[in-house]
Amino acid sequence: MTPVAETITSTDLDQLSINTIRTLSMDAVQQAKSGHPGTPMALAPLVYTIWNRVMRFDPQDPLWPNRDRFVLSNGHASMLLWSVLHLTHTQAVNANYEKLGHASVTLDDIRRFRQIGSKAPGHPEYHWVSGVETTTGPLGQGVATSVGMAIAEKWLANRYSLPGFPIFDYKIYAVAGDGCMMEGIGSEAASLAGHLGLDNLCWIYDNNRITIEGHTNIAFSEDVAMRFLAYGWNVLRVSDANDIERIEHALNKASNKTGSPTLIVLDSHIGYGSPHKQDTAEAHGEPLGDDELRLTKRAYGWPEDAKFLVPDGVYEHFEDGIGTRGADSHREWTQLFEAYRAQYPELAAEIEQMQRRELPNGWDRDLPVFPADPKGVAGREASGKVLNVLAQNIPWLVGGSADLGPSNKTLLTYEGAGHFQANSPGGKNLHFGIREHAMGATLNGLALSKVRPYGATFFIFSDYERPAIRLSALMELPTIFVFTHDAMGDGEDGPTHQPVEHLASLRAIPGLVTLRPGDANEVVAAYRYIMELRHQPAVLVLSRQPLPTLDRTKYAAAAGVARGAYVLADAPGADPEVILIASGSEVSVAVDTHEQLIAEGIRSRVVSMPSWDIFEHQTQQYRDTVLPPNVVARIAIEQASTFGWERYVGAKGRVIGMTTFGASAPLKELQRKFGFEPARVTAIAKELLDRG
Numbered sequence: 207m208t209p210v211a212e213t214i215t216s217t218d219l220d221q222l223s224i225n226t227i228r229t230l231s232m233d234a235v236q237q238a239k240s241g242h243p244g245t246p247m248a249l250a251p252l253v254y255t256i257w258n259r260v261m262r263f264d265p266q267d268p269l270w271p272n273r274d275r276f277v278l279s280n281g282h283a284s285m286l287l288w289s290v291l292h293l294t295h296t297q298a299v300n301a302n303y304e305k306l307g308h309a310s311v312t313l314d315d316i317r318r319f320r321q322i323g324s325k326a327p328g329h330p331e332y333h334w335v336s337g338v339e340t341t342t343g344p345l346g347q348g349v350a351t352s353v354g355m356a357i358a359e360k361w362l363a364n365r366y367s368l369p370g371f372p373i374f375d376y377k378i379y380a381v382a383g384d385g386c387m388m389e390g391i392g393s394e395a396a397s398l399a400g401h402l403g404l405d406n407l408c409w410i411y412d413n414n415r416i417t418i419e420g421h422t423n424i425a426f427s428e429d430v431a432m433r434f435l436a437y438g439w440n441v442l443r444v445s446d447a448n449d450i451e452r453i454e455h456a457l458n459k460a461s462n463k464t465g466s467p468t469l470i471v472l473d474s475h476i477g478y479g480s481p482h483k484q485d486t487a488e489a490h491g492e493p494l495g496d497d498e499l500r501l502t503k504r505a506y507g508w509p510e511d512a513k514f515l516v517p518d519g520v521y522e523h524f525e526d527g528i529g530t531r532g533a534d535s536h537r538e539w540t541q542l543f544e545a546y547r548a549q550y551p552e553l554a555a556e557i558e559q560m561q562r563r564e565l566p567n568g569w570d571r572d573l574p575v576f577p578a579d580p581k582g583v584a585g586r587e588a589s590g591k592v593l594n595v596l597a598q599n600i601p602w603l604v605g606g607s608a609d610l611g612p613s614n615k616t617l618l619t620y621e622g623a624g625h626f627q628a629n630s631p632g633g634k635n636l637h638f639g640i641r642e643h644a645m646g647a648t649l650n651g652l653a654l655s656k657v658r659p660y661g662a663t664f665f666i667f668s669d670y671e672r673p674a675i676r677l678s679a680l681m682e683l684p685t686i687f688v689f690t691h692d693a694m695g696d697g698e699d700g701p702t703h704q705p706v707e708h709l710a711s712l713r714a715i716p717g718l719v720t721l722r723p724g725d726a727n728e729v730v731a732a733y734r735y736i737m738e739l740r741h742q743p744a745v746l747v748l749s750r751q752p753l754p755t756l757d758r759t760k761y762a763a764a765a766g767v768a769r770g771a772y773v774l775a776d777a778p779g780a781d782p783e784v785i786l787i788a789s790g791s792e793v794s795v796a797v798d799t800h801e802q803l804i805a806e807g808i809r810s811r812v813v814s815m816p817s818w819d820i821f822e823h824q825t826q827q828y829r830d831t832v833l834p835p836n837v838v839a840r841i842a843i844e845q846a847s848t849f850g851w852e853r854y855v856g857a858k859g860r861v862i863g864m865t866t867f868g869a870s871a872p873l874k875e876l877q878r879k880f881g882f883e884p885a886r887v888t889a890i891a892k893e894l895l896d897r898g
């Protein structure tokens with residue numbers, strides 16, 4: 207143990223705590239033989255100051271709704287987070303928001319940094335470690351997510367904070383490196399945050415001028431501060447990353463600033479204190495090595511042979527700082543909330559429901575039922591009607607589009623829906639601008655804040671959101687991604703606007719629910735399914751063009767959507783010899799084919815399959831009733847890549863899909879060119895059955 211004198215001053219304890227973060231990080235990386243020591247060594251004073259001096263966070267309850275949020279956007283520096291979560295004794299909770307009665311990150315977890323099962327994994331993981339506010343690692347995602355958190359706080363404060371009751375007044379701190387500043391998503395997000403004047407948001411830019419390949423002068427030479435000034439941010443600079451008084455001063459200035467978010471440019475030295483590695487790219491992502499580790503510890507005045515040392519007084523120092531401040535502000539808030547509940551029971555109940563991701567009573571009342579109609583309704587049109595009902599039933603359902611509201615039909619048009627802007631933070635219509643990358647991450651930030659978000663664009667641009675969609679699945683968030691113009695329906699716009707591989711690509715993301723409904727009533731059923739998700743994101747893929755609304759007295763009920771796939775139309779005696787499987791706009795092609803086959807005495811069945819993922823989670827027995835193993839004549843019809851459909855049509859089946867990009871032409875011509883016509887499907891069915 208380090209001798210800690212009785213007379214130790216508060217300043218010494220600051221330094222001791224900072225060096226504890228540094229050395230825990232260095233030791234963990236060395237032990238794991240992998241990881242990133244340099245940035246934790248440099249940013250330990252910053253993270254120490256944010257956590258122990260500034261943030262209102264109660265380690266006893268990492269889910270307290272009014273806690274300040276801390277986002278480590280440079281996720282490779284995860285040891286910073288594992289160190290402070292450990293040193294503050296932050297408690298573990300589970301996915302049902304229950305406290306587990308033990309620490310989130312133990313010293314043993316840190317000793318087992320990056321090893322299987324450890325609560326100190328390579329990068330911050332939201333669903334895995336309590337106290338992590340968002341998963342980071344893909345650079346830029348964290349800062350962009352923090353913008354969603356800031357929008358959420360503004361929206362929540364507007365709705366729930368009433369005179370004398372500041373129920374929501376928390377701040378969001380995000381730490382970012384050169385990488386986050388270079389990534390496009392970071393720029394989109396900063397631009398949006400500046401436009402919205404999100405003064406509850408503070409980013410700290412670790413300006414160490416080092417990335418993996420070396421000095422940033424090989425690739426990055428703009429004036430970041432000027433860029434943020436142009437975005438409308440308040441920009442501060444702290445030129446010494448070890449000066450915790452200056453850092454605290456800047457954080458307080460950020461906190462008091464109104465009308466704009468703050469960027470603090472913090473000049474730092476990666477690998478600080480390492481005699482041979484400070485300011486080098488080697489300090490970024492390699493263990494220091496045993497010799498350098500000792501030299502660096504010596505430079506810190508640390509016992510050279512000690513490993514994973516937490517000197518006497520350090521835990522207590524965090525207890526006296528963030529522990530006490532967090533507990534006090536949490537206690538005051540709880541008292542405030544009880545008084546609030548007495549005065550505004552309904553609002554208090556809403557807050558509690560949101561925290562558990564429950565839906566309010568009557569959330570699905572007045573959902574539309576669409577009458578049979580051969581001309582039909584576009585998927586996007588039906589979706590717009592549903593969203594306008596749901597948003598009135600669920601106060602905390604908010605969303606918008608990346609400038610395609612009129613096309614996506616996501617605009618909430620009812621009286622009082624409002625538009626979220628700096629001076630109208632209660633609006634439920636969000637306007638992301640043409641910033642799909644940032645929209646995806648912003649939606650995740652909203653979902654992490656327990657607001658229920660949806661965001662829309664054309665399906666083709668799901669690619670621009672894909673990293674955030676993937677993270678939402680990894681984090682197990684109920685984010686709703688709405689996509690319209692799902693296939694060739696965008697006809698004349700041509701192949702740049704016609705998705706081909708997107709369904710296959712999204713279906714490959716574990717845990718993501720992808721739904722492509724076949725008519726307006728399937729759209730309603732899809733939303734019913736999606737809204738009840740608590741720990742899964744959903745992608746809704748909708749048509750631009752009208753799809754016939756099926757007569758549900760003749761065909762099976764759309765409620766079958768909740769099972770992923772269902773028998774929509776069947777052969778006499780439920781004894782099919784050929785099965786047509788389709789999603790979205792191709793369901794009506796399958797139904798038309800079916801009618802023709804039946805008329806010719808061919809026993810066909812139509813399976814509407816809006817969601818592979820949901821279907822995969824049904825029992826084998828159910829799946830076998832829908833797709834009986836003995837019926838091998840199967841045809842899948844989908845205006846998308848054929849990739850993957852083999853699993854449902856089998857070796858003897860056929861897939862009518864896309865194996866090339868589309869083309870620019872009216873939809874009818876495209877349907878003919880690419881073979882999405884009943885006559886072709888009929889011919890293939892007969893071929894499979896040898897009934898030429």
Ligand SMILES: Cc1ncc(C[n+]2csc(CCOP(=O)(O)OP(=O)(O)O)c2C)c(N)n1
Nearest residue numbers: 245343344345383384385386416417418490
């Ligand atoms: C989107 C993305 N691209 C690439 C990487 C790989 N990567 C991890 S850290 C890093 C360099 C980051 O530099 P900087 O943000 O300056 O971090 P520092 O080394 O200064 O801590 C890169 C390229 C990543 N994690 N995410």
Ligand SMILES: [Mg+2]
Nearest residue numbers: 383384416417
């Ligand atoms: Mg850097």
